[in-house]
Amino acid sequence: METPWDHRYAQRTQRMGSSAIRELLKLTEKPNIISFAGGLPAPEIFPVDEFSKACERVLRDYGALALQYSTTEGYLPLREMIARHTARYGITITPENILITSGSQQALDILGKVLINPGDRILVESPTYLGALQAWNAYGAEYVTVPMDKDGMITNELEEALRTGPKFIYVLPNFQNPSGVTLSLDRRRQLLEMADHYGVPIVEDDPYGQLRYEGDHLPSIVVLDDQFRNNGDNHFRGNVIYLSTFSKILAPGIRLGWVIAPQEVIRRLVQAKQGTDLHTATFNQVIVHEISREGFIDRHINKIRKVYGERRNIMLESMDRYFPPEVDWTHPLGGLFLWGILPEYLNSADVLPDAVEQNVAFVPGKPFHPSGGGHNTMRINFSNATPEMIEEGIMRLGKVLGKRIGKKVAA
């Protein structure tokens, strides 16, 4: 049906387009499929009872407050809680350094709105988080990429990218989406030194940092930066903007994330957020503050770690057993994803329809590479499917891959 809106779309809607991946993922929406394609937490361990109790208490004791409009900055007791929590990792911030967002995706959107002029280059890892590209394409961002290996961004190749004058560096240091890879401590330090040398600030996106199943916690870049600049006085200096979320440690359906940034940046973000959605739902903020009291989140994180750690192990073991030797994959120390690398001659997007026919799905890796490449890679989620489904799904996927590789070898 033709409407008068048809020829009225803004130019930027063209850049937001690339629905290739959306079309691909539509394939995966069929009943009984074992999907490793999404990034969904395991719903069976959502703390439903705790939510129920928190809703009851909040509506009984602060119903009018929880249902009313509130400030754009976010619910003060929640910001105070986040500031206290952040202090445990070694930096001192105040609630004025925090903005509550409607999920971490909104933090990316608002950062783009406040920082990115059309044509600005953003320095990103390749591959990088697709949602950041979607958010920033709308503001006309361009990208300069630095490749990764199994220790994260290859910092030896950073200098050339920094010479192009990027507006900021965007990095997911822990169990990266999509690759599952973690930036090593040495490289975190090297990244900071070079960013400092070139005067380019950093946006650190850390949705999974607390979901580690192996090895020791590594300090966040925001924490290392403050140590680096202050000889250990732990005062927040703000060269690194830090993003995180309650989506993976509590539940994503409440859409609650946060930004830590210098007060002047927060002031600008608040201005932009006010025009964007006035404020994040008061109700959700008060509920999450209520549920988080008395250490519940720490206990719940231990439970998540146990469940996801087991699923990761089963996936890795199943891959060892069922994947052809020509296929490689990363060994994530935490998070939700691992990354499959097929032989160069295979395009994972071509493999997907075969996999879907066998009722198993993944995300092809190419769209995560803003400078191209990655046609032979794939993102595989291990948090959502049960252990039995993981083994069954990896077996099916192994067969599909084996057939493709067999054909090539035979040809």
Add this chain to the structure above:
Amino acid sequence: METPWDHRYAQRTQRMGSSAIRELLKLTEKPNIISFAGGLPAPEIFPVDEFSKACERVLRDYGALALQYSTTEGYLPLREMIARHTARYGITITPENILITSGSQQALDILGKVLINPGDRILVESPTYLGALQAWNAYGAEYVTVPMDKDGMITNELEEALRTGPKFIYVLPNFQNPSGVTLSLDRRRQLLEMADHYGVPIVEDDPYGQLRYEGDHLPSIVVLDDQFRNNGDNHFRGNVIYLSTFSKILAPGIRLGWVIAPQEVIRRLVQAKQGTDLHTATFNQVIVHEISREGFIDRHINKIRKVYGERRNIMLESMDRYFPPEVDWTHPLGGLFLWGILPEYLNSADVLPDAVEQNVAFVPGKPFHPSGGGHNTMRINFSNATPEMIEEGIMRLGKVLGKRIGKKVAA
């Protein structure tokens, strides 16, 4: 404290700026003030018990669904409910014509993102909703304005504005924020005919349409347009995009609104929203669907009408009693606001500090006028304060205004 972000803000942040009103409103944040400045619903009639029961049922019966990620379009049963509700007013839409948004403000932001190129003119009423200006300034909108009188936008002055080639017309036909004025039926028809003649589509913003305290419901512009184009077959044609919200009929702290638009527009809005916040909180959508079953919202609207209607009457009576004869005001048939008009020689922004000293507050009218003017106007809210506070506050405000006018007359 200087940070590397300071010289990195995007050009558009300048346009988002205008914090004059924010600074003014900070004045009004003091304890014991009677504030007519905000647009807050009356918290004492929030349906807290119904929310509590709905939370309990939803978490018991669909906890995992309500806490999980969901589609960008919105929770299907909620969209189906809105489609059924819309049918009562005389147009047939499907859930594919609906996008659930994180409050109506987000609908404005995403419409701006999808439709507005820098320099595009948007035709607005003068005064118009400040939140729309805040949302669209970020996308480089410019404005062409049509003045209002007590029957809304003066459609006889529309043609000149239409000749400038605006991208779309933005109109709040019912109990407008800020003026409280309602667009008459004749003018609704005239607006449609002229928009049709010039081929300019319309965005109709209707947050208060159901909160009428006097007179008969007037058909929405989206409904009239379909009748106009279809000789009454009631099929949605999409020349008018319609926005509404649960903020005023249920509670604003849950941030839940919706857009009705042609499917192709919805498809584009969905793409933009995905990069903006992935989706609106699943939990909030499922709760509101649960609470809205069995006609609860209709019953609740009757209660709101009774309470706000009474407050409006008390405010009007108090103004009759306490305001100097030189001051004029609108007689709103519904909604949350009325509009005060001072003598030309008074600037309401200059009056505000005096009022705040007497512990009463309002919003100066100038910022609602994107083409200038309105220095002698003021927006006054009547939904939030109790009847006693309304009478007391209007008495204080009347004294402040009387003193100002007395000085001028004496001088």
